[in-house]
Amino acid sequence: MTLSAAHDVLARAGVTVFERGWLSANNALIQGEGPTALVDSGYGSHAAQTTALVSRALGSQRLDLLLNTHLHSDHCGGNAALKAMFPALETFIPPGLASAVTDWDEERLTYAPTGQHCPRFVHDGLLIPGTSLRLGTEVWHVHGAKGHDPHSIVLFQPENRLLLSADALWQNGFGVVFPELEGQSAFDEVGETLDLIEALDPSTVVPGHGPVFQDVPEALERARSRLQQFRSNPDRHLRHAQKVLIKFRLLEWQRIEYEELFAWALNTPYLQNAMPSREPALQSQWLRQLLGELEHNGALRMDGHLVLNA
DSSP states (O other): OOHHHHHHHHHHHTEEEEOOOSSSOOEEEEOSSSOOEEEOOOOGGGHHHHHHHHHHHHTTOOOOEEEOSSOOHHHHTTHHHHHHHOTTOEEEEOGGGHHHHHHTOTTTTTHHHHTOOOOOOOOOEEOOTTOEEEETTEEEEEEEOOSSSTTOEEEEETTTTEEEEETSOBTTBOOOOHHHHTTOOOHHHHHHHHHHHHHHOOSEEEESSSOOBOOHHHHHHHHHHHHHHHHHOHHHHHHHHHHHHHHHHHHHHSEEEHHHHHHHHHTOHHHHTTOSOSOHHHHHHHHHHHHHHHHHTTSEEEETTEEEEO
């Protein structure tokens, strides 16, 4: 299928996709005869860009609903800014961490363990797997999508075979399996979610990151191959996750002194807990090895004491 075919599917479903990159998740604006909805809101430091994109696309229309596929900071960091712009906006989230949002527990929401931030927001309703809701003109089905996040959901529009997959499936993989960083087995759940997506048989996928794609069987094959590599060598996944956390923060900083980065790593539990020692020299050596691997892969650049995004 062609890019034009994907565009036709999106148009029939009333979906406009804002492809954002990797610091902010993609946003999907759904318009039509029913409620106007935005799915995911990007990272907090990009909130002004999120509100500008949404405002420009809406024109004089209002935004009725904001839906978060899951509560990682790159998917809900713009919630507060959108609520300030549209006071009547109702925000819906998956049910698993609703109490953590109400209490604003940054440990359970993983903002503290990942060393990330998210402006506080409130929610008005829940996206319960197995239910459906009207967004724009069409009815969308809510499906649980455990693995990357135990509480994540995906949204499927069956008539147009259109899937908003969040971080459960990208064109070339899937998101870090965060429960594994806390010692909780979740690779099986990733596999179950990939099986679910195959059973839904979407023709078009709007991923949480990267371009819209239609080579779904091939994407599933690539994802399963990657999953098998992680199953066979869990340490490989752990190392990958550590580098993702560093790269994510560098996307926001763009440049930072090494000592500041080291201090951040020491205060980020997912990184600190993985360090092989409590001896500062060995901790620094561990971090420099990670940075070296990222530099070798072209993800950053070292310039003396500076760490630069590439």
